[in-house]
Amino acid sequence: MKRFLAMFRKRRLDRDLDDELRFHLDAQIEENLRRGMAAEQARREAQRSFGGVEQVKEVYRDQRGIPLLETFLQDLRYSQRVLRQSPAFTIVAILTLALGIGATSAIFSVVNAVLLKPLPFRHADRLVLVRQQILKLGPQTMRVAAPDTVEYRKSAVFEEAGTALSRIYDLSGEGGPEQVVGARVSASLFPMLGAMPLAGRLFSEDEDRLRSQVALLSYGLWRRRYGGDPQILTRTILINRLPYQVIGVMPPVFAFPPRGMRLEENADLWIPLSLTANELRTYLDNPAYTVIGRLREGISIDRASAEMMTIARHIQASFPPQFKKSLPPDLEVKALAMPFKEQVVGGSRQLLFVLLGAVGFLLLIACANVANMLLSRGAARGRELTLRAALGAGRARLVRQLLTESVMLSALGGVLGILIAWWGSALLVAALPGNLPLTEQIRLDSRVLAFAFSVSVGAGFLFGLAPAWTASDMAKSVSAGMTRSARQGWLLNSLVSAQLALALVLLTGAGLLIRSFVRLQTGDPGFRTEQLLTASIALPESQYRGDTKARDFYQSLLPKLATLPATRAAGMASDLPFEGAWSRIATPEGSAAPHVPVVYNALVFGDYFQALGVPLKRGRLFNESDRPGAQRVVIVNESLARQFWPGQDPIGKRLTWGMPEMGLPWLTVVGMIGDVHQSAPDEKLFPHVYEPYLQVAGHSWMRKMNLAIRTAGDPLALANAVRSEVSRLDPELPVTKLRTMRQILDGALAARRLSMWLLTVFAVAALLLAALGIYGVMAYAVTLRTREIGIRMALGARRANVLRTVLSQGMKLVAVGAIIGVGASLVLTRLMTSLLYGVSPTDPLTLAVVTSLLILIALLVQFAPVRRAVSVDPTVALRHE
Amino acid sequence: MSQPKSDVLQGTLDLMVLKTLDTLGRQHGYGIAQRIQQISQDALHLNQGTLYPALLRLEQRGWITSEWGTSDNNRRARYYSLTRSGRKQLVAETESWERMSAIMTRLLEAAK
Numbered sequence: 001m002k003r004f005l006a007m008f009r010k011r012r013l014d015r016d017l018d019d020e021l022r023f024h025l026d027a028q029i030e031e032n033l034r035r036g037m038a039a040e041q042a043r044r045e046a047q048r049s050f051g052g053v054e055q056v057k058e059v060y061r062d063q064r065g066i067p068l069l070e071t072f073l074q075d076l077r078y079s080q081r082v083l084r085q086s087p088a089f090t091i092v093a094i095l096t097l098a099l100g101i102g103a104t105s106a107i108f109s110v111v112n113a114v115l116l117k118p119l120p121f122r123h124a125d126r127l128v129l130v131r132q133q134i135l136k137l138g139p140q141t142m143r144v145a146a147p148d149t150v151e152y153r154k155s156a157v158f159e160e161a162g163t164a165l166s167r168i169y170d171l172s173g174e175g176g177p178e179q180v181v182g183a184r185v186s187a188s189l190f191p192m193l194g195a196m197p198l199a200g201r202l203f204s205e206d207e208d209r210l211r212s213q214v215a216l217l218s219y220g221l222w223r224r225r226y227g228g229d230p231q232i233l234t235r236t237i238l239i240n241r242l243p244y245q246v247i248g249v250m251p252p253v254f255a256f257p258p259r260g261m262r263l264e265e266n267a268d269l270w271i272p273l274s275l276t277a278n279e280l281r282t283y284l285d286n287p288a289y290t291v292i293g294r295l296r297e298g299i300s301i302d303r304a305s306a307e308m309m310t311i312a313r314h315i316q317a318s319f320p321p322q323f324k325k326s327l328p329p330d331l332e333v334k335a336l337a338m339p340f341k342e343q344v345v346g347g348s349r350q351l352l353f354v355l356l357g358a359v360g361f362l363l364l365i366a367c368a369n370v371a372n373m374l375l376s377r378g379a380a381r382g383r384e385l386t387l388r389a390a391l392g393a394g395r396a397r398l399v400r401q402l403l404t405e406s407v408m409l410s411a412l413g414g415v416l417g418i419l420i421a422w423w424g425s426a427l428l429v430a431a432l433p434g435n436l437p438l439t440e441q442i443r444l445d446s447r448v449l450a451f452a453f454s455v456s457v458g459a460g461f462l463f464g465l466a467p468a469w470t471a472s473d474m475a476k477s478v479s480a481g482m483t484r485s486a487r488q489g490w491l492l493n494s495l496v497s498a499q500l501a502l503a504l505v506l507l508t509g510a511g512l513l514i515r516s517f518v519r520l521q522t523g524d525p526g527f528r529t530e531q532l533l534t535a536s537i538a539l540p541e542s543q544y545r546g547d548t549k550a551r552d553f554y555q556s557l558l559p560k561l562a563t564l565p566a567t568r569a570a571g572m573a574s575d576l577p578f579e580g581a582w583s584r585i586a587t588p589e590g591s592a593a594p595h596v597p598v599v600y601n602a603l604v605f606g607d608y609f610q611a612l613g614v615p616l617k618r619g620r621l622f623n624e625s626d627r628p629g630a631q632r633v634v635i636v637n638e639s640l641a642r643q644f645w646p647g648q649d650p651i652g653k654r655l656t657w658g659m660p661e662m663g664l665p666w667l668t669v670v671g672m673i674g675d676v677h678q679s680a681p682d683e684k685l686f687p688h689v690y691e692p693y694l695q696v697a698g699h700s701w702m703r704k705m706n707l708a709i710r711t712a713g714d715p716l717a718l719a720n721a722v723r724s725e726v727s728r729l730d731p732e733l734p735v736t737k738l739r740t741m742r743q744i745l746d747g748a749l750a751a752r753r754l755s756m757w758l759l760t761v762f763a764v765a766a767l768l769l770a771a772l773g774i775y776g777v778m779a780y781a782v783t784l785r786t787r788e789i790g791i792r793m794a795l796g797a798r799r800a801n802v803l804r805t806v807l808s809q810g811m812k813l814v815a816v817g818a819i820i821g822v823g824a825s826l827v828l829t830r831l832m833t834s835l836l837y838g839v840s841p842t843d844p845l846t847l848a849v850v851t852s853l854l855i856l857i858a859l860l861v862q863f864a865p866v867r868r869a870v871s872v873d874p875t876v877a878l879r880h881e
Numbered sequence: 882m883s884q885p886k887s888d889v890l891q892g893t894l895d896l897m898v899l900k901t902l903d904t905l906g907r908q909h910g911y912g913i914a915q916r917i918q919q920i921s922q923d924a925l926h927l928n929q930g931t932l933y934p935a936l937l938r939l940e941q942r943g944w945i946t947s948e949w950g951t952s953d954n955n956r957r958a959r960y961y962s963l964t965r966s967g968r969k970q971l972v973a974e975t976e977s978w979e980r981m982s983a984i985m986t987r988l989l990e991a992a993k
Contacts, residue, residue, distance in 0.1 A: 016949075020910060020959045021933065023952070027911040028929075051928030059934045063941075228977075 021053060029479060075404035082405060086649040089377060090409070093370045096769065097413025097459060100366030102420025103762070105452040106443075107359045108130055109425040110432070111352050112448055113628040118343050119258065120441065122194025123294055126159075127340035128301065130308055134333055139233075141338070146279040148315050149289045152335070155311060157304045158293035162189030163273055165289050166257060170540050171269075173238040175225050177734035179538065182239075182269030183257065190270075191254065192294055198247030200233045203272045215244040219252040221268035240540040241732065244271060245465055257290065258344050259437045279702035283323055288658040292340060297842055304337035311335065325661075328514040344437045351755055354832045358509060358762045361502045363459065365769045368499045371463035372773050374406060374781050375492050378471035385471055396473035407457060407466025414456025417442070421452060425817060433750035466491055493813055496770075496777050500817025500854060501824060503763070507850035508825040510763035513756040516682075519838040520749055525577060526676035526685075528613035531568075532708060532741035533715035534576055535722055537733065539703040550703045552692065553729060558606045560725045561709060568710040568720050571608025576706045577602075577741075578748045580679045586689060588644040589654040589666060590779070599640060600678050600686050601657075603702065603850040605693035607672060609635075619651040619671035626670075633692065635671040640687035656691070667691070676803040681836045708736075715740045755835060767857060770817075775861040778810045782865045786872055794874040806869045807862065814858040818851055894927075894935050896978060899963065899971040902945060907962040909952065910936060936961060944970050 032042035047053070083090045118124040131141035144152060153161040162185065169182040187208035195202075200220060207214055216239065217226070226232055236243045255266040295304055312335035319327075378385075385398060386442050422444055432439050470491060537557075544550045551560045554572060562570040575581040580598035609621055617638060626633050634655070641650035655665040667689075675685045696702065711718050719738045726735050746753075782789075789802055831842040839846065901916045902908060908916070913930040913936075922932075939945045944967030953959040963971070 017933075018961070019957060021930075023909070023956055024911040024914070024929065025959050026956070027952075031915075049929055053930065055928035056933055060937060062932050376986075772943035866948055 007623065013064065014057075014061070017057060021050075021056070024052060025053075043573060074402050076408065077404040078401065079408045081433065086377070089780045090385065093373055093409050094413045094416060096366045096369055097410050097456075098416035098420055099765065100363035100846060101410075101414050101417030101452060101456055101459065102424055103765075104356075104359045104363045104455055105417060105421035105448060106424030106428060107352075107355050107758075108451050109421065109442050109448045110428055110439070111356055112445070112451075113443070114345050114348055114438045115352060116447070117438070117441055119344065119438070120253065120255075121340075122192075123343065126295045126297070127193075128295055128304055128337040129340055129343050130293070130335060131338050131343075132287060132312065132333055132335050132792075134331065138498060142335070144289050144291050144335075145273055145287045146289055148312075149275075149291050151311050151315055151716070152291045153293065155293070155304075155307055156218070157294045157299045157307045157337075160188060160192040161291060161293035162186045162192050163275075163289055163291055164189055164257060165273065166267065168538060168736075169269055170240050170538065171238065172224065172241055172732045172734075177732050177733055178225070179536075179734050179736040180268040182271065183267045183268070184273045185256075185270050186273040189292065189664060190256075192292070195250065195254055195256070197248035198251040200246070202248060203270075208272040208274055212272060213242060213244045214247045214272065215239060216248045216250055216270040217246060218250055218266065218268040220266075220801055222249045239271065241542045253440070253441065257740075259439075270719050275710050283319055286452070286536065293337075296660040298705055301337055301339060305335075308337050319368075346782065348436055350832065350834050351751065354509070354835060355755060355758055357828075357831075358506055361506050362762045362766050362769075363455070365374050365502050365766050365773075367459050367463040367497050368495045368502075369769050369773050369776075370406075370409065371467055372492060372495050372776055374402075374464065374467035375470065375495075376776065378402075378467050381471065387471075395472050395566075399468045402468030402471055403464045407460035407785060410456045410460030410463070413459070414452055417456065418449065418452050421448070425581070426816075429730060431754055433754060436750065436751065476820075487730050492777055492780075496773050496813050497817040497820065499770040499773045500858065501821035502813060503766040504818060504821025504850060504854050505825045505828055506759070506763040506766045507854065508821075508829055508847060509832060510727040510756070511846040511850045512829060512832070512839055512841065512843060513752070513759050514841065515839045516835070516837040517749070517752055517756045520681050521745075522750065523681070523838065525681055525745070526614060526674050527577060529710050529741040529745055531713075531715055532611065533711055533722070533741060534709075534737065534741055534744065535707045535719075535735050536737040537705055537707065537726065537735060539730075539733070541703065543730075544703055547702060553698045554605060554693070554705055557725065557729060560728075561707065561722065562606065564709075564718060564725075566712045568712055569607040569610040570707070570709045571604060571606035571611040571705055572705040573608050573677070574603040574693075574702075574705060575607070576708060577612070577676050577678055578680055578744050579706075581688070583691075585658050587658070587660055589660075591644075591655070600688040602678075602688065602689050602690050603693045603696055603705075603706065604635075608708055611710045612676070613710070614676055615674045617672045617674055618649065619669070621673075622692045626695060628694055628697070630695070632667045632695055633670045634667040635673055636669050636691040637673055637685075637688040637690075639675050639685045641669075641672050643687050676789055681745060708741075752835070752837075754757050767854065770854075770860045771857050774810065774813065774858050775865070777813070778806075778862050778865040781809060785869070789869055789872045790874045790876070791863050793872060799870045802870050802872075803866060806866050810862045810866075814855055818854060821854070822847060822851060885953060894931070896971075898932070898935060898939060899944065899967060899974065901906050902961060902963045903968065907950075907960050909950075909958040909960050911958075913961070915922055939967070942970075945966070 028049065029042045032045050033039065037045060050056075066420075069334045119127065121127060130144055132148075133139070133141045153163065155161075164186070165184045167182055167184065168179050169179055171178050185203070187203040187205045190202050197216065200216075201666060202216070203212075203214060205758060207210070217232070222228060226235070229235070232246050232249060235246050237246060238244075239341055250270075256270075258266065259266060312333050316333050362390035387403075389398060425442055425444065429439055429442050485517070511742045539550050539553060544553065558570060558572065561567060564570075581602050583598050586601075588600045604622065609616065618633075622635065624632070635651055636644075641648075644650070644655065645653055650669045650672050653669050655669070656662075656666050657664045673690075676688070677683065678686060678688060693702070693705075708721065709715070709718060709722070716739075722738065723735050726733055752799075789806075792802060793799075826842050833841050897917050898913060901913050905912065906915060910932055914927070914932050917925065917927060918929075936945070936947070940947055940961075944964055946962050946964055947959050947961045949957060950960045
């Protein structure tokens with residue numbers, strides 16, 4: 001340590017030494033003068049008895065401290081010279097490293113933004129959500145029903161708490177009809193999050209309590225729809241056709257609720273929560289309300305969960321008696337507190353870790369490649385190093401010099417890599433699926449730069465240490481004539497095998513994702529996705545109160561759509577495939593077992609099944625006879641028939657919503673259709689009950705219907721006709737989500753597509769690097785063995801023999817790499833189970849294909865060096881040095 | 882240069898410095914050099930300059946410490962003094978020197 005410090009205090013120490021030595025000489029001169037010498041003689045005599053002043057200083061300085069910085073600068077200058085001498089090597093090495101470091105840093109910038117940074121709210125680490133769970137309905141957690149929000153928010157574990165409810169809202173009036181995502185929020189919510197409006201003010205408690213019709217706009221909506229109107233705060237806008245006074249505009253960075261909470265778009269609009277009396281009476285049903293609280297300092301998440309659980313029990317105990325009677329006796333509502341961040345990013349974690357792992361592997365392979373190159377060069381530089389060793393450079397000194405070279409390489413690679421990362425993360429932001437949260441936080445901030453820097457330096461040491469060690473080993477121990485030590489050969493070989501193994505793991509991961517994706521793309525979703533136009537219509541409650549108005553609207557719209565020239569079949573449903581559906585409790589008639597299955601429920605109208613192309617398996621589809629007042633009928637899917645009436649014909653069987661004691665009407669099954677992937681193409685099939693739209697009454701969701709139109713030609717060519725038919729009936733009504741079923745499917749698979757592409761790109765890059773690695777080693781080996789091969793051939797060895805020997809050396813490396821790679825794949829692909837669909841993480845076919853691919857590529861790249869080996873001319877070879 | 886002088890053996894200089902500091906107490910480099918020269922009655926061929934790396938070496942080993950002070954003639958000078966571990970080292974080295982010289986003496990006597 002002292003020596004290290006000495007390096008920095010160098011100048012002062014030098015002055016001290018000068019002083020000390022001058023004092024000595026002066027004292028000696030004085031003494032000599034006292035003895036009677038003349039001035040000149042006294043000085044000369046003093047110097048003679050002292051010896052060489054400069055020499056002493058040199059020895060002294062040397063001993064005082066290792067002049068680390070100086071040698072480092074010296075090494076740096078030397079490295080720069082060496083690297084400039086072999087530009088091809090330097091460029092290839094830097095590019096390889098830049099690619100690895102750049103890709104790793106780009107992925108890390110996403111991981112940093114999504115997983116590492118806190119949510120962009122005040123005291124975000126203490127924000128929690130209240131989630132409920134009814135184990136009878138499954139392990140998933142839900143939000144909270146309206147009356148319960150009040151109870152949870154009162155809890156003493158919260159410093160502050162708020163409630164939000166996301167909804168789709170109609171905007172109309174100036175600017176035309178349109179739908180936007182919005183949220184009803186309690187007045188307490190935004191202050192708790194630390195959000196401040198860009199202009200205007202937030203809601204007051206009074207406005208929340210008094211149901212004031214006031215609204216906050218997002219920055220984006222203000223710019224887009226209102227042209228950034230500076231007078232916006234004086235304007236009244238129509239939300240669901242009711243007038244709202246604009247009181248504020250939020251800043252551009254503000255996003256609540258953040259994406260990732262099952263919403264693909266950020267909210268554009270906020271109005272006061274103002275829970276209605278009706279909402280506050282809806283027990284247990286409609287658990288759609290988000291309760292967010294900020295825990296008091298020092299309250300653990302477990303403690304908060306226990307508290308929520310107590311409140312949940314209390315809520316259940318205080319249900320009104322007649323409501324309690326209608327519940328299954330063993331129904332239990334659990335509640336817990338979940339970190340807000342976890343709820344937002346939890347679903348993205350595995351994907352991001354798999355990508356980071358994959359890109360880390362790529363970086364390792366790149367490092368191994370550069371190490372390979374350095375090893376081969378180390379041999380070529382044997383003479384130079386031996387010379388330096390002979391001139392007195394210690395081993396540590398040589399290693400330090402070589403390490404300086406490799407760190408310099410990786411630092412240059414790092415600089416270029418940061419450029420690649422900058423470009424790459426911009427590309428990623430554009431390509432990332434909309435449901436990945438917090439992507440707006442992605443930037444190359446100090447943490448990403450620090451990461452890139454450490455990775456660069458780490459990589460430099462990683463790939464530099466072994467080659468430097470062996471090279472210095474050689475230089476110290478062997479004469480300049482010998483060029484290759486056994487250890488170096490061993491190192492080269494293991495590096496190549498390791499590269500192949502890593503590449504194989506990446507290939508396997510990519511292969512599994514590709515297979516999953518192909519399964520999903522070509523797999524049968526239960527209907528025909530081609531030539532299908534879809535759209536969504538939501539009738540505003542203010543104009544379409546009651547059942548009949550909405551029913552009249554759709555009854556007049558449907559025939560118009562069905563008779564458009566390009567229409568083959570037109571229908572509607574409350575929810576389209578891949579978009580989920582209403583879950584309800586249903587009980588089959590005569591069911592003895594007290595189980596409460598949950599099934600999907602959808603209303604359908606018109607030729608919905610024909611439009612989708614869902615096959616009818618038994619019975620009939622709905623027709624005109626299924627009118628209001630007629631026998632209540634339903635169509636079920638095969639999954640439901642299997643679950644409710646295993647091994648029986650479902651036609652004519654009956655079921656009811658909820659429990660039979662609730663006295664709801666019995667519904668008779670008239671048809672059974674094939675299973676359709678209702679929630680997502682990659683989720684498992686679910687029992688489903690379809691009801692005829694006209695027979696159902698009193699649902700608020702009857703106002704929102706989705707159109708499905710099978711067309712003769714390009715579905716989107718029909719979009720304008722659909723829009724004009726709707727506006728002929730109601731000019732203020734927006735038609736949204738006008739898109740083809742293909743587009744819906746693509747959207748649902750966007751995250752998978754991206755991860756598949758990224759992993760494939762990484763795997764291909766890895767394969768190329770590994771191929772390059774084995775090519776280099778084989779070419780080098782053949783060069784070294786040219787003489788030996790020449791001798792063999794001169795002694796009569798046949799080409800086939802030579803071919804076999806050379807090839808077997810390469811293939812041994814490939815075999816070792818493949819075996820380790822397969823073993824590692826079997827372990828590591830388990831970590832990506834949730835990203836797979838329809839293939840097992842240890843899928844033998846994928847493993848077989850990628851292993852063969854790897855071996856094939858390895859064989860191909862060996863072709864050139866091996867051919868060179870067998871075409872060796874013995875006479876030339878024997879002269880080869 | 883008329884009479885033969887001995888070169889200072891590596892290691893013996895350290896012992897000389899330690900012993901000198903033990904005898905004289907706190908002393909500067911020039912003083913130490915004078916003392917060694919004086920005791921050896923100029924029989925020793927000592928490049929006084931080599932004393933300084935030796936002083937640094939002893940200091941790095943923790944056997945002596947140094948501080949800046951003022952000399953008799955009012956000049957800034959660096960003063961060295963023995964540390965506790967330096968004293969122990971002196972004892973140990975003196976013993977081993979004596980043992981060594983006894984062996985050498987016996988060896989040379991026997992060879993006569």
